[in-house]
Amino acid sequence: MRPRRVVSAVPAVLLVAGCQGGHGDGAPAGGTTAAPAVSAEASAQVLDAYVRRYNKAVTAGDTTAWRALGADAIDATAEAALRRGGGRPPRLGAISLRNPVMYVPRLRGLPRWFAVSALERRGRAERPIFAVFAEETARSGWRLASQVYFTGRPPRIATDAQGYAEAVDPGSAASATAPAALPAAHAAYLDRGDEHALHAGAADREWRQAEARQEKQLRAHGVIVSGRSAPTGYPIYALRTTDGGAIVTYSLRRTTTYTAAGSGDVTAVPADVRAYLHGRTGHRVTATWVWRAVAYLPVRGAASVLIEDLDLASARVS
Template identity: 30%
Template sequence: MAKLEHGLALEMTRAGFKTAEMEKKSLASGIWPNPQMWIPRHVNGTADWFVAVSYEPGVARVVDVMSSAPGGWRLVASAADTRATPARFPKIATDAEGYATSLPENATGLSATPRQIARAHLASLENAEVDAQFDEGPWTSEAALFWQQERAQLRQADWKLTLSYRLEGPVRALRTSDGGALVWYGARSTEVREAEREGATVRLKGSAAVRTRGKAFAHSVSATYGRMYVTYVPPAGSNEPARVLGEWSDVLESHGD
């Protein structure tokens, strides 16, 4: 995989293989159909990169970011929308020669800079609070509500939940035709559950449960995930909220006692 991916993406894929091995399953694989690509011009001092978008009805819309590296091109970010009807995807702006326009992470002229929007999104997840500057959806309001409910259930069993979402890697952005931007960013999140009294035990869910072999924990348990997002940021002056358009997540490690 090191010949295909780099950074957090590589770490997440390797973790996915580990989880599948423990489940005695194989990971889905195949070629995504009819990819469309947008290539920004070279910017001195930064690695070249491009975006590929592929949509297979009834399966997913996948948005990949490829970056140049000494050994060739590597996947460095990805996000998917697997809903039956994916959210509307904005048009990426191109110049007269067909190049996309990359934006720095502190670009102005948007409702928030790319880095600000990434940090605000992660803060809303870490705090389990709905942020009105984002549209409702599975990776914003629904995720915040999930954590609120999880915290309340744990509190009833005398357990506490601590969340941490940390931005990892560069924030990349492309201009959209309406003056907004598409922004890609990754994060490392950790959820820690700790018992406040003897008695109740907890089990993790999903892939984190696989990594702990479904064990029940009496004192504490934590799970760390790699997460990647693609988010549309409207232009400055717009009343439209930012829209998170896809996610990729994989449990990296999980343990407790």
């Protein structure tokens, strides 16, 4: 069956899903039989509601709308953004989403989720995004679980005869590495440069280089830097690709401690950490960032990070 176009407030929605079945907006996915995570109409409503809430948050400074946007890794950094902004969401222009393409899997029960690629327009600028929306419980509503900006085209996502995408069990051993192992593999690269199980992306390499420069600069200020990366424990979302591999969306957490040695000055920490602390200082500052990443996991060989982003989640002084 051909993909279905849906008329909604989000223009030109292309749903990679069949025309029959699917849950209505807010209807729980019960039982043990796999069913489409969301209907065509409901998926368009999810995107429309997200755009409305986001625009209300960033143009009107609505903190309630801001807090209602995200789940998982997005939610983990939402409060930090408010704190850095003096209690207001980031002051950004309104967005619209053009030509969204939905990747809707068949799932058993809750949580439900689906992925979407689209062009995000802000003013005259457009950027491609890849996002996952999730409904964790029957009462939680649909929220943005992950969003990253990308360049180029990821491997093609496979669909069944009705046009639905195929969800991959995070614990599946169909590939050399299970999707569930990718956050730890990514953390191993950030900590040690280990690429045995995962080929890092350009942003990872730039981050490691920048962190090495920062550590050198901070040592000159009498500050010792130590850090550790680890999986967040948030859900991992994986979809089958046409070559039998998978596109995997996951997250990880990086915690860095800045300790003043002798007359060291811990005010010389990254700008986003200083903004979060609003001038507070002490002997030690501990900051945590959350990474959102999308990787390609082939049938054979190591996974490759395709796109990623990170935001500050918290900071504290001791």
